[in-house]
Amino acid sequence: MDLEELKKTVAREALSFVEDDMVIGLGTGSTTSYFLKFLGERIREEELEIYGVPTSYQSRLLALEYGIPIRALDEVDAIDIAVDGADEVDPQLNLIKGRGAALTMEKIIEYRAGTFIVLVDESKLVNRLGEKMPVPVEVIPAAWRAIAEEIEVFNARAELRMAAKKDGPVITDNGNFILDVKFERIDDPLDMEIELKTIPGVVENGIFADIADIVLVGTPQGVRKLE
Numbered sequence: 001m002d003l004e005e006l007k008k009t010v011a012r013e014a015l016s017f018v019e020d021d022m023v024i025g026l027g028t029g030s031t032t033s034y035f036l037k038f039l040g041e042r043i044r045e046e047e048l049e050i051y052g053v054p055t056s057y058q059s060r061l062l063a064l065e066y067g068i069p070i071r072a073l074d075e076v077d078a079i080d081i082a083v084d085g086a087d088e089v090d091p092q093l094n095l096i097k098g099r100g101a102a103l104t105m106e107k108i109i110e111y112r113a114g115t116f117i118v119l120v121d122e123s124k125l126v127n128r129l130g131e132k133m134p135v136p137v138e139v140i141p142a143a144w145r146a147i148a149e150e151i152e153v154f155n156a157r158a159e160l161r162m163a164a165k166k167d168g169p170v171i172t173d174n175g176n177f178i179l180d181v182k183f184e185r186i187d188d189p190l191d192m193e194i195e196l197k198t199i200p201g202v203v204e205n206g207i208f209a210d211i212a213d214i215v216l217v218g219t220p221q222g223v224r225k226l227e
């Protein structure tokens with residue numbers, strides 16, 4: 001089974017958590033894109049009254065394309081479930097997120113969801129967070145270099161994320177830069193998440209410790225549910 005098929009399989013499985021009258025946090029990324037497509041189809045076929053709260057311009061545009069009615073965070077009383085992908089998942093279900101540079105709004109919405117459901121393929125499972133992926137950190141542009149230097153005290157190297165054409169930095173939906181931080185070792189994800197947050201100029205970081213409720217893992221043998 002190829003990777004895209006695994007993504008589709010977990011995205012379809014996530015539909016089993018969807019009920020009428022829900023407000024759903026709409027994540028960002030290639031796996032979640034399939035979920036948005038299937039959700040749009042289900043809303044149309046079953047005439048469900050569901051609102052999506054997008055975590056990025058990308059998910060907002062896809063929701064509009066797939067006919068998912070959307071609301072801003074300040075227009076809803078609560079978020080029932082949120083569905084999103086991740087870049088790494090450790091055995092305690094701590095996550096690294098933010099390859100798509102949408103981590104700030106993702107964390108704001110997913111932290112507030114009644115149930116946060118994560119969709120990954122099995123290649124994203126790691127024994128220790130940071131094993132394969134750097135931690136994205138969204139920073140105020142003027143502070144990027146100072147923050148990159150400060151982060152080195154954590155035995156880490158921070159690189160400014162550049163746009164695909166290398167003609168300038170990636171700019172987030174909030175108008176900020178992203179530092180990709182490769183740690184020698186992350187012993188305590190929650191502790192590191194909090195440490196990073198206290199650096200002035202850091203807007204948010206891609207460690208999502210203790211936020212995920214359910215992780216659906218796509219494998220060639222089917223979907224595994226971790227909780």
Ligand code: 5RP
Nearest residue numbers: 029030031085098099100102
């Ligand atoms: C975006 C994210 C994505 O959810 C994460 O990068 C996973 O993406 P994909 O499903 O494309 O692998 O955090 O900021």
